[in-house]
Amino acid sequence: MVTQKRKLRLGTVIGTKMDKTVVVAVRWEQRDRIYKKNIRRITKFYVHDENNQCSLGDVVRIQETRALSRLKRWKLLEIVERREVADVKPADLNEGLFSEQAEGRAAQAQEGEDQEEDAIADMDEDEDAEGDEDPGEDEDPDEDGDQK
Numbered sequence: 507m508v509t510q511k512r513k514l515r516l517g518t519v520i521g522t523k524m525d526k527t528v529v530v531a532v533r534w535e536q537r538d539r540i541y542k543k544n545i546r547r548i549t550k551f552y553v554h555d556e557n558n559q560c561s562l563g564d565v566v567r568i569q570e571t572r573a574l575s576r577l578k579r580w581k582l583l584e585i586v587e588r589r590e591v592a593d594v595k596p597a598d599l600n601e602g603l604f605s606e607q608a609e610g611r612a613a614q615a616q617e618g619e620d621q622e623e624d625a626i627a628d629m630d631e632d633e634d635a636e637g638d639e640d641p642g643e644d645e646d647p648d649e650d651g652d653q654k
């Protein structure tokens with residue numbers, strides 16, 4: 507009987523929400539046949555983690571194995587490096603972003619109010635300068651409700 511060597515990969519843990527299963531992203535490069543440019547690829551593997559010892563961001567070594575479930579075909583060999591990933595929820599990011607945007611809008615609104623006050627003051631000055639003219643010239647003859 508011939509023993510085949512099983513495939514080994516090195517990747518980063520990107521998901522730990524399942525019991526005894528982690529999602530590992532393996533990054534690799536493929537050379538384009540026509541343009542000869544390296545293209546970065548990411549492949550996600552579902553990996554069996556018997557003791558739930560992996561955490562988000564860890565660098566792990568995985569090995570190909572028999573089918574353990576519909577998607578799991580790999581098992582965890584070792585954790586090469588433990589890494590800390592910031593534990594920030596999307597809601598926290600949104601609150602910070604919204605508060606920054608609100609501060610920016612408040613500053614813009616204040617600037618807008620100042621500009622409006624300046625424009626009103628300019629209009630008042632213009633009206634005072636034009637006060638010598640006859641005020642009846644600007645009125646429409648149809649304002650009295652007369653129809654033509």
